[in-house]
Amino acid sequence: MPSIFRLALLNPNTDERHTLAMGAVARSVLPEGSEVTAISAARGPTSLESAVDAALASGEIVALIQTLPAHDAYLIACFGDPALDAARELTRAPVIGIGEAAAQAAIAIAKRFAIITTLPRSIPALEEGLERQGIRSRCCGIVPLHIPVSEQGGEHEDTTAAIIDAGMRLVLEQGAEALILACGGMAEVARAVQERVGVPVCDGVAFGSLLAYSLWRCGLETSKVGAYGFPEPIPYAGMTAPSDGL
Amino acid sequence: MPSIFRLALLNPNTDERHTLAMGAVARSVLPEGSEVTAISAARGPTSLESAVDAALASGEIVALIQTLPAHDAYLIACFGDPALDAARELTRAPVIGIGEAAAQAAIAIAKRFAIITTLPRSIPALEEGLERQGIRSRCCGIVPLHIPVSEQGGEHEDTTAAIIDAGMRLVLEQGAEALILACGGMAEVARAVQERVGVPVCDGVAFGSLLAYSLWRCGLETSKVGAYGFPEPIPYAGMTAPSDGL
Amino acid sequence: MPSIFRLALLNPNTDERHTLAMGAVARSVLPEGSEVTAISAARGPTSLESAVDAALASGEIVALIQTLPAHDAYLIACFGDPALDAARELTRAPVIGIGEAAAQAAIAIAKRFAIITTLPRSIPALEEGLERQGIRSRCCGIVPLHIPVSEQGGEHEDTTAAIIDAGMRLVLEQGAEALILACGGMAEVARAVQERVGVPVCDGVAFGSLLAYSLWRCGLETSKVGAYGFPEPIPYAGMTAPSDGL
Amino acid sequence: MPSIFRLALLNPNTDERHTLAMGAVARSVLPEGSEVTAISAARGPTSLESAVDAALASGEIVALIQTLPAHDAYLIACFGDPALDAARELTRAPVIGIGEAAAQAAIAIAKRFAIITTLPRSIPALEEGLERQGIRSRCCGIVPLHIPVSEQGGEHEDTTAAIIDAGMRLVLEQGAEALILACGGMAEVARAVQERVGVPVCDGVAFGSLLAYSLWRCGLETSKVGAYGFPEPIPYAGMTAPSDGL
Amino acid sequence: MPSIFRLALLNPNTDERHTLAMGAVARSVLPEGSEVTAISAARGPTSLESAVDAALASGEIVALIQTLPAHDAYLIACFGDPALDAARELTRAPVIGIGEAAAQAAIAIAKRFAIITTLPRSIPALEEGLERQGIRSRCCGIVPLHIPVSEQGGEHEDTTAAIIDAGMRLVLEQGAEALILACGGMAEVARAVQERVGVPVCDGVAFGSLLAYSLWRCGLETSKVGAYGFPEPIPYAGMTAPSDGL
């Protein structure tokens, strides 16, 4: 009989509202009795919309993992999966990013998927992420809403309507068989979009929480041999070395 | 509150002993109350060791899905993932193959993994599977044991020793950070190998069962738009058309 | 002086009319005196339009090869090349699929080709086939006619007109330099389309028959070392093991 | 009833003995009554062992095609396939290179092949050729004999023994299921090597001649739409423009 | 203190006006005191617009390098980079092609670039060049002007307007973040296009000259170990062997 599963959901940005919403999504799908610690970055951007935002948020992810008590698994709750490799170095527990999780869900239920994102500037980074995962050829379109993260979420009805509209076009014109919503803030509306567009809509928060649970449940930990070994114990100047706390 | 999860674990071969063992592995990791129907092919090879075996077993997978009452998800429990696309056409429920599942687990916890298989002849097919998944570059070695499927399983101590020995060499000489055991029959010994070799050992039966559960739990069904739509209602000669039963 | 060349043309579906038509195409291009045995699957779909159809037809291909007397070469006469690897395991004779053959012809006479197929659902499978062959980047478009296989063939004038129309657009708008007709049933009209559209039209039945002949003529047999070795002699339950007849 | 097939076999180098030998190989496999014009470059290297040799030989290939009367098909009889694209621009007839032909034969009869070449310096160019064809992952090894082209051919017994020895090692240690001899001069010994090593040995001269025949027999000409259109009629200084003779 | 840098700019075609213009571009960007020998092919096409043109020009590049006194670096000043590998074999000095140079500039300042070329027929060759460099996925469009090389250059105002127009569309509709002008003759107008379109415009002549300078300045010579070793000393018939002069 396994013990209680404790997931740390790390929001790399400082938008508390989204953190709470994502924590609720995670809790709603995990087996009864699971515990979810949903926490925001201590400082930094309220949403991640550039590589600069991601670079600064990465340091906050490292800090969060070092500050929190050990959890059974970690979920990095931003579609760009910032600091994923760094997080995996810091713990034996499995670490999942919601961007990779959403894509893994999509390719399990459809041959071709499409992505709806916020701003056009993020398209190359999304494409690079798909290439890194080896599944760029499975993606038949990435469409920007031209709506920033701050206007995402269930209470922005116009945003939801725009997502549905974009989804319909991706299905009819690009052959999309499933959709990915490339923003943690869109997690709340995934079900609504799915019902209206008629294809599965993959939300990385829900599926990523369950991926993390699944790895833990199988007794699979992050490998400490090779690339994900704990950080080397090298000297740090002007700050505490991360290897000190391990 | 979700209803009970009912998984159909379909063994494409006719080895009842392995079917039972894999069913037990699935039950041991799924949330309490889940139901697992573990069932073997009605006829055909006792293990799948050639493309001919896989071609014949594919028809049996189709038959099993059509014969069984509807389940919440399906797991094709053979590392080659035979008839995976066909199975996905036949149902709205998610369908997972243990080969793809094991690889997905491996890349979530390690940068480079290696595969231990039974016979050398299966190496090209394994490489093709990794290419299809887009992750061939993550695999740093595939080693055959030269031991057939019939001699796999917890009671064959020599086989387990050979797996451990091969795993040690893959870690030390090839830089493997995790291992995949490419045979449903090896599922029983995954934990033992993991403890002895010191890197995570990914078993597709356990993780695949949880992947299937996770998709179901998120309300994600196989897309019926496009490639995985139900089979076209074309005439069949000399046998019942699969589209008749849908 | 070589002996007479005997080709077995195996139609994985049960449409006798298409089998006869494809047999005639093969005979019309092979050197005088060649013998062509054109034979349909004993049972199953009248055309292959889903992965389920292909899975069931694969077993019939295996059965056909085991039932027929040995031939000098085999042609699997369906564009999806079902059971190609399995067939190659069962014989030393070369085995060619018309899908791969058509693509090989196209890349020998053009830099960029396009494919005309029957239904949209088959596009992902065609793309996967091109990726497997390593030539997806050579294909500049795949267009579905939305016309099922049953309405293909020389006597369906509307279908021929639709093929010509699609071909013209692929040349003018997508830069196609050659066309592939992705359906054995389209073989009859290839010449007519070629004349009207003004680019080469590659038919896998004619070229595939000659590829099979060419391998045989060079004394090249399917390698029995490695992946295409004869099936392992493992036990079968409820049916004869294919390795028994070898 | 087709007319007589007339193949022009163009040897890009000036070694008449190899030209005659390759012409004989071509004649021995083509249907009775075929005519083969085997011709050497008018001037230049006696074998092609560097990119410089190939660059200079390319001009000679262009000159040969412009000088010869029109043939039904052309075979560029050097493994590096020099001037293949240029040749295809100059004629409507199909043009085949023996390097691409040998690789196409290999992947039709084996999953993994290996290449035996003359000098180590040619390995990167061979790998680039395989990448261009999209089949680098099918090649499990390229081994140089360290023997120049001038010492290739049936009368050099030591060379043949070295080829057999290299082939044996590629099969046993690298998993090669078929071999390619990457030198026109090795064509004569292909059968002997095949018998001794026990895997198919693909010779591009024999199979390439038949590929050219097959395209012609199907009525497939080089596309004149797009990349292989006749050269643009631009002015040439100091020499006749190739477009003048078209 | 390094000596004076002497660059040989080799125009593979015979258009003296473009040679002079490109020489001026090179001189304008190289550090003061650098010497640029800009020289045209001795004979052959006035521009390179087909593979035949390129094959014939390749021999002229080889001849130019052998005729000229040794320089510190060489720039092949045609976008198709003809005879690049051959040139690298002939000298220890670094050799740069302007096609590869332009692409290297583009990926250093933008995620996605687009290419403006002269004729549609050159698109597949450009795509192959990008694939060879491994950066095809960085290119979001290739647009032909349908204007031949002979009408390129600063004095053709209509051509410049057409380039600006094509560039605007590539930025607005295809997401291009930078442009490449795929023709040495376009080098003169790069700055003008950049100012009007508002994205960087990469000219291979200017950047390629500096790349060549940079390699020389770092003491980096073309490797003489392996593929770029001096040509083998094999006999040539009817002409001087290139290895004679080394």
Place this chain on the structure above:
Amino acid sequence: MPSIFRLALLNPNTDERHTLAMGAVARSVLPEGSEVTAISAARGPTSLESAVDAALASGEIVALIQTLPAHDAYLIACFGDPALDAARELTRAPVIGIGEAAAQAAIAIAKRFAIITTLPRSIPALEEGLERQGIRSRCCGIVPLHIPVSEQGGEHEDTTAAIIDAGMRLVLEQGAEALILACGGMAEVARAVQERVGVPVCDGVAFGSLLAYSLWRCGLETSKVGAYGFPEPIPYAGMTAPSDGL
């Protein structure tokens, strides 16, 4: 006449000695009169040997660019190229990473290169970098010295001897035609290794400084259209938003 070139060389780590050494290398190759500001991270690791180190150093790179007065170009002087995309967002000036620079030098002078690195754990990250650049197939080996960054540099004779030894083996056994030293600290010994091993040794500091100079000299700035646009002006909590200073 261009103005003086001012390069900011940003060392992401806090090892002042390496910063000074790299600054000297940059100054030694740039045209006379160039100014180099070589600066270390304000705080953080003394060398980057894990993804955690890189994540923390990325924030320091962002801070350095925002703190420094504007320069004509920036060089990120750590082989892993941390924060490269972020840096490009923050400025119109070109930004080069020494890792990408070294690889660009290598492929301009050799077909196959090999990399010598410090610790085995960094191999997967180096491979990912090569894949991102599209040139993984050009790399024939990555060998770790098992010597940390702190023991790199001209004064560590044993380290230099180990580099030479590793280089010799890569050339003789793996076919390496050039070498890359994957550590900024190895820049000082590049020339010595080159002389001893006999193949070009590419140092990203020298070549990267010149790449940055070359882009600047051509008037090529980082594109502000698309992915490298200035960061979005979103709110930051607990710290100044980077977009404030732009």
